[in-house]
Amino acid sequence: MQLKKSLLALLFGGLGIGITEFVMMGLLEEIALDLAIDIPTAGHLIAAYAVGVVIGAPLLVVIAGKYPPKRILIGLMLLFTIFNAFTAFAPSYGSLLISRVLAGLPHGAFFGVGSVVASRLARPGKEAQAISIMFAGLTIANLIGVPLGTYIGHHFMWRYSFAIVVLVGIITLLALKFWMPDMPAKQAASVKTQLRFFKRRDAWLIVGMIAIGTGGLFSWYSYISPLMTKVAGFSEASMTYILMLAGLGMFFGNLLGGRLADLVSPAKASIMLLIAMVVALIIQHYVAIYPVPTLVMTFILGGTSFALGAPIQMLMINTAKGSEMLAASVSQASFNIGNALGAFLGGLPIAMGYGYASPEWVGAAMAGGGALFALAFILYQKRNTRLAVEPHATEATAPPFEQQVTDIMAAAEEPEPVC
Missing domain, CATH: 1.20.1250.20 (MFS general substrate transporter like domains)
Structure with a gap:
């Protein structure tokens, strides 16, 4: 574009x-x-x-x-x-x-x-x-x-x-x-109208998807330096270039995520990318001791994680009609909750002595949890759509209860025929 x-x-x-x-x-x-x-x-x-x-x-x-x-x-x-x-x-x-x-x-x-x-x-x-x-x-x-x-x-x-x-x-x-x-x-100028966003169940499903799912990124990225220097064997001086490689992946992944969301829908794009993050994190864990495959996965993980940005924002905007700006800002707050959770939980296995590649398992679990939230959101939307359509399908055979009451009252008020 x-x-x-x-x-x-x-x-x-x-x-x-x-x-x-x-x-x-x-x-x-x-x-x-x-x-x-x-x-x-x-x-x-x-x-x-x-x-x-x-x-x-x-x-x-x-x-x-x-x-x-x-x-x-x-x-x-x-x-x-x-x-x-x-x-x-x-x-x-x-x-x-x-x-x-x-x-x-x-x-x-x-x-x-x-x-x-x-x-x-x-x-x-x-x-x-x-x-x-x-x-x-x-x-x-x-x-x-x-x-x-x-x-x-x-x-x-x-x-x-x-x-x-x-x-x-x-x-x-x-x-x-x-x-x-x-x-x-x-x-909407009314604060009460804007805050109705927090009463929506599907909105909280998106918040959960972001806060848990994007934690997978930070479980990996927060400890990328010791992973590269102490496991893959790179020098500390090379970290600048490794971070640039991750940034290059983020750049292309972000553009890909925008195209994917416009192509298949934001919800489907989100669940596809979260599942891809699970797979990439697991692969990174197993190839961490090999320098070249680790660099390849660094690029892929950077791309996969930042590809989520545009689909998530569109998902929030489409879900919160009337509170679009509030919803889109909440997604950023949720992203930073994922930042804190990923860094904290990713550090636990390191503290327990499982090594600097162990946060990838935490990240994979968090990304998988985010994918489950995304799946729940899709099923919830389908259920609401089905419930909205089904009453219209039965109108020809059974009028609504309120209409039946109105017809009975109208019939009672009609004058009796004179013989």
């Missing part, structure tokens, strides 16, 4: 968000040394960002839902840029921790609003591909931005890495200002 400037503005936003989310994983040692803390304590900065995403995603969308999308996106990116500037200049661990929570607040809301905007800008039948353009920013971040930010942090100062994030935020603000068309507000 032709790349519109408006979608390019959303891509820039995804790029900045992707860098600030993932670059922290490669800078923990430098931050710990600079602030005189240990690495596990520095690791709390990753969790702090995820907490900000989970809190801010639904909250900011509900608050800003009545405003036009362009205004919301500019406001969210302005907050994102300011809070990342706080991160770059934070003088202490406490202030840095707070800045990471604040920086995470606009993350899910931006992707939620941006997903709806991208689908409205797309031609009919190309909605998921348009959303994948926005998520391409995340993949480019993992391909170029995160390795570059990690290199700068290693060789110069970690604060410069977040200065780059601020620069990308400013570029995004300008792109949104000049390239994003004015669109009328479509989100």
